Amino acid sequence: MSRGNGNRAEPPLPLAYLLKQAHLRLASLADDALAASGVDRRDFGVLRALAATGPLTQQQLGKEAGVDPATLVRIIDGLESRGLLTRRPDAADRRRNLVALTDAGGESWDSAHAAYSEAEQRFTASMSSGGAERLRRELTVLLGVGVDEVHLS
Numbered sequence: 001m002s003r004g005n006g007n008r009a010e011p012p013l014p015l016a017y018l019l020k021q022a023h024l025r026l027a028s029l030a031d032d033a034l035a036a037s038g039v040d041r042r043d044f045g046v047l048r049a050l051a052a053t054g055p056l057t058q059q060q061l062g063k064e065a066g067v068d069p070a071t072l073v074r075i076i077d078g079l080e081s082r083g084l085l086t087r088r089p090d091a092a093d094r095r096r097n098l099v100a101l102t103d104a105g106g107e108s109w110d111s112a113h114a115a116y117s118e119a120e121q122r123f124t125a126s127m128s129s130g131g132a133e134r135l136r137r138e139l140t141v142l143l144g145v146g147v148d149e150v151h152l153s
Helices: 015-035 041-053 058-065 069-081 103-124 131-143
Strands: 085-090 093-101
Touching (some): 015 041, 041 085, 041 093, 058 069, 058 093, 103 131
């Protein structure tokens, strides 16, 4: 059975397909760039959340970074063992821990952020002037969040 007859315009590619392919391409560029900084995308998301907000409870950090609790504990354990963050009891509620960047964690964030930003710029380099910012704005509208609420993990 022939699918095309030459008389019909080819339908546009589905938006889900385009978004997935764009995500995969950006993720690959980001993975390569972040590897040089010694962090992966999940580490990057946790570092980004703490750099943006300051110390957070583990529950708040999981929500901010978009990471489930079990995965978050593994990420925190790894970053803590490398001296990039600390956990300490929350003075307001000693049953909870506050997670904070160390000085080394702040430096790691700075390095990772620069690497990620460069990867993002390479990803959007072929877009027209202002295209990357328009895309970011439109995606935040579609997601129903503010630009500061978008998780980068």
